[in-house]
C-alpha cells in the first residue's frame with residue numbers, strides 16, 4: 001500500500017459516521033486479547049479479521065481497530081501500510097498474487113504478469129470493473145522450484161505460462177482449495193468447531 005496524503009483541514013473519517021465493524025466482528029477481535037501480552041501485539045489478527053469482514057482496511061476501519069485496541073490511529077496505519085496484504089480500498093472477489101522474485105522471474109514470470117494485465121485490463125492494485133479480480137505482485141511465495149508461481153486467493157498455481165493465463169482466469173474453480181483453511185485466526189471458542197467441521201469433510205474454497 002502506498003503512503004496516503006491526508007488533507008489535515010478535514011477529518012479523515014467523517015464525524016458521526018456509522019461504524020463499519022459490527023459488534024460480532026469486534027467481539028471476534030477481542031477474543032484474541034488474552035493470547036498476547038499487549039493489545040498492540042494483537043494488531044495483525046485484528047486487521048486480518050477486520051479486512052475479512054469489511055473487504056478492506058479503510059481509514060474508517062483503521063480508526064475503529066485503533067479504538068478497540070487502545071492505539072493511536074497512526075500506529076494502526078503504520079502497520080496496515082507496511083504489509084501489502086492489507087488493502088486500503090475494495091478488493092475483487094479473487095485476488096491474484098504473482099511472484100516477482102528471482103526464480104520466478106528467470107522462468108518467465110514477467111510474461112505471465114503481462115498476460116494477466118492484458119487479460120484483465122488492470123494493473124497492480126487495481127480491480128476489474130465487475131469486481132471479480134484484483135491483481136498484485138509479491139516477493140517470493142515460497143515455491144521457488146515451481147516457478148512462475150501465482151496465487152489466486154489462497155490457491156497456488158505453479159509453473160504457469162503466459163499461454164495458460166486465459167484458461168486459468170476463465171476457470172471458476174481457480175481459487176478452490178482441497179484442504180481446510182487455517183483456523184489460526186478463528187477465536188479460541190470457534191477453533192474446535194472448525195476442526196470438527198474440517199474432519200467431517202467440509203468443502204472449503
Ligand code: FES
Pocket residue numbers: 099100101102103104105140141142143144145147149
Ligand atoms: S521466487 Fe517465486 S516463489 Fe520463490
